[in-house]
Amino acid sequence: KKTSSAVPIEWPILGHLPGMIANIHHFHDWSTGFLAGVGCNFEGRLGWTGLRYFITCDPANVRHVFTSNFANYPKGEEFATTFDILGGGILSADGESWRRQRVKVQMLMADPRFRALTAGCSHDEVETSLLPFLALAADEGRLCDLVDVFLRITFDVACTLICGVDPGCLVTGLPVVPFLRATDDALETLFLRHIIPMPCWKLMRRLNVGPERKMAIARRTIDNFIADTIAARRAAILNEGATDSADLLSSILCQENNSANDIMAGEFVHDTTLGLLVAGRDGMAAALSWFFYLVLTNPRVEKKLLDELSLVVASKKDGAGSAAVDSSSGGMETFHASEIKSLVYLHAAMCETLRLYPPIPFEFKTAAAADVLPCGKVLKAGDKVLFFNYAMSRMEGVWGKDCTEFRPERWITEEGSLRYEPSYKFFSFNTGPRTCLGKDMAFVLTKTVAAAMLWNFAFEVVPGHVVEPKLSIILHMKNGLLVRVRRRSRTMSHVVTAKT
Numbered sequence: 343k344k345t346s347s348a349v350p351i352e353w354p355i356l357g358h359l360p361g362m363i364a365n366i367h368h369f370h371d372w373s374t375g376f377l378a379g380v381g382c383n384f385e386g387r388l389g390w391t392g393l394r395y396f397i398t399c400d401p402a403n404v405r406h407v408f409t410s411n412f413a414n415y416p417k418g419e420e421f422a423t424t425f426d427i428l429g430g431g432i433l434s435a436d437g438e439s440w441r442r443q444r445v446k447v448q449m450l451m452a453d454p455r456f457r458a459l460t461a462g463c464s465h466d467e468v469e470t471s472l473l474p475f476l477a478l479a480a481d482e483g484r485l486c487d488l489v490d491v492f493l494r495i496t497f498d499v500a501c502t503l504i505c506g507v508d509p510g511c512l513v514t515g516l517p518v519v520p521f522l523r524a525t526d527d528a529l530e531t532l533f534l535r536h537i538i539p540m541p542c543w544k545l546m547r548r549l550n551v552g553p554e555r556k557m558a559i560a561r562r563t564i565d566n567f568i569a570d571t572i573a574a575r576r577a578a579i580l581n582e583g584a585t586d587s588a589d590l591l592s593s594i595l596c597q598e599n600n601s602a603n604d605i606m607a608g609e610f611v612h613d614t615t616l617g618l619l620v621a622g623r624d625g626m627a628a629a630l631s632w633f634f635y636l637v638l639t640n641p642r643v644e645k646k647l648l649d650e651l652s653l654v655v656a657s658k659k660d661g662a663g664s665a666a667v668d669s670s671s672g673g674m675e676t677f678h679a680s681e682i683k684s685l686v687y688l689h690a691a692m693c694e695t696l697r698l699y700p701p702i703p704f705e706f707k708t709a710a711a712a713d714v715l716p717c718g719k720v721l722k723a724g725d726k727v728l729f730f731n732y733a734m735s736r737m738e739g740v741w742g743k744d745c746t747e748f749r750p751e752r753w754i755t756e757e758g759s760l761r762y763e764p765s766y767k768f769f770s771f772n773t774g775p776r777t778c779l780g781k782d783m784a785f786v787l788t789k790t791v792a793a794a795m796l797w798n799f800a801f802e803v804v805p806g807h808v809v810e811p812k813l814s815i816i817l818h819m820k821n822g823l824l825v826r827v828r829r830r831s832r833t834m835s836h837v838v839t840a841k842t
């Protein structure tokens with residue numbers, strides 16, 4: 343069957359599966375194409391398996407499911423089975439367990455000490471690891487894969503903030519980091535679990551073959567890393583007594599010592615730590631990768647970003663003379679969270695990146711009871727709904743005729759302040775009661791990194807390098823982002839001119 347020219351053919355026995363498999367190499371763009379053709383909503387059927395997915399990128403449906411009728415759309419058992427690697431942690435939990443974990447994590451992340459640690463750690467990693475690494479690459483004329491660089495720095499920052507240890511992945515020689523490799527393999531397999539019918543991937547898991555074999559190895563590596571990290575932190579706290587470290591794991595463990603029945607006890611500590619690391623690190627690394635790809639291929643935007651940074655640098659020089667340039671970063675400029683807060687164009691460019699390339703490109707929900715979506719679709723209990731966030735950014739009806747263009751200006755009002763967009767439309771950090779808890783942390787780190795890199799270095803994407811999304815539940819880049827780096831030569835007069 344083919345109900346319109348835009349949609350894939352529905353085959354006897356196999357349903358829409360052949361179309362999905364044939365287009366898997368450009369899955370996001372392919373699905374965007376047919377969703378645009380059918381007005382944002384489509385029912386995908388996987389033939390003999392009996393599986394049906396209602397696929398939507400309609401903001402009204404998003405608002406209904408994630409906010410107005412939130413209670414009817416738990417993550418569900420299928421989510422927990424597919425994402426078994428997350429255990430019972432906050433990302434996969436439902437009901438009372440989720441609510442209690444969320445209150446706890448929210449409280450820890452709102453702590454002023456944790457916020458100060460986020461700002462300080464992001465700045466310090468940029469100054470002591472990232473800038474020296476790029477300076478060496480520039481001086482040696484080496485090509486650099488920015489995706490690898492971002493995966494490493496976000497892992498270092500996320501580990502410091504969440505677990506209280508800095509693994510130091512961004513050093514000369516770029517050591518092999520088994521955890522990074524393992525999460526990459528796990529995320530890819532999780533994507534395939536959305537396409538391969540559950541009985542098939544479960545059989546592969548039992549036989550330990552195909553992607554499930556990779557998953558089993560990845561899982562062991564990840565679990566061992568988390569278990570070792572927690573054990574080391576617990577031992578340190580027992581030896582040293584109460585710690586004044588503001589990282590999340592230390593805070594959780596200190597409280598755990600005071601309350602035997604704590605929700606965070608035992609495997610919850612493991613699952614929460616893992617969930618936060620995965621949620622935190624990968625999202626930020628993907629955001630930075632696409633930000634640089636978009637900025638480097640849009641010189642107009644790059645110039646506007648540099649002009650904006652120039653004003654900050656000029657005011658620093660006015661205030662503190664040459665002392666404003668920190669000697670520990672080899673004369674290179676770094677920006678503190680407090681300075682970056684006022685940069686409207688940088689924030690707009692980051693939002694525009696997250697709109698076009700949402701790090702979590704689709705979300706999945708199951709209806710607990712029958713319901714009718716705002717688009718008119720009738721759902722029975724147990725029906726599955728997939729929300730295609732990547733496609734929603736590319737719908738003219740949602741973002742206008744220029745929806746596919748990278749235009750940070752769409753986020754800025756005529757008065758020059760940031761424009762508010764409702765989160766059921768700008769869905770990159772989720773919406774409703776399960777909104778991302780790390781949004782502020784993500785903006786602080788990504789903007790601190792982006793500002794320092796753009797100001798101190800010029801990057802050129804290596805001609806011919808193909809940039810495309812990877813098949814994963816996180817929108818990473820398949821082939822990395824290969825660039826040539828060079829130091830920016832800039833005189834004080836440039837800075838002052840930009841100011842005036």
Ligand code: HEM
Pocket residue numbers: 432433444447618619621622623625626629700701702705769770771772775776777778779780781783784
């Ligand atoms: C650009 C970076 C980030 C993006 C795009 C992002 C996006 C998201 C999205 C879409 C969800 C919903 C996932 C789902 O329901 O399946 C989510 C949840 C969550 N995020 Fe983030 N995130 C980012 C960074 C972070 C950071 C740095 C942290 C902090 C460690 C964090 C912590 C969380 C937590 C705890 C949840 C679970 C909320 C809940 O279920 O109640 N995220 N995030």
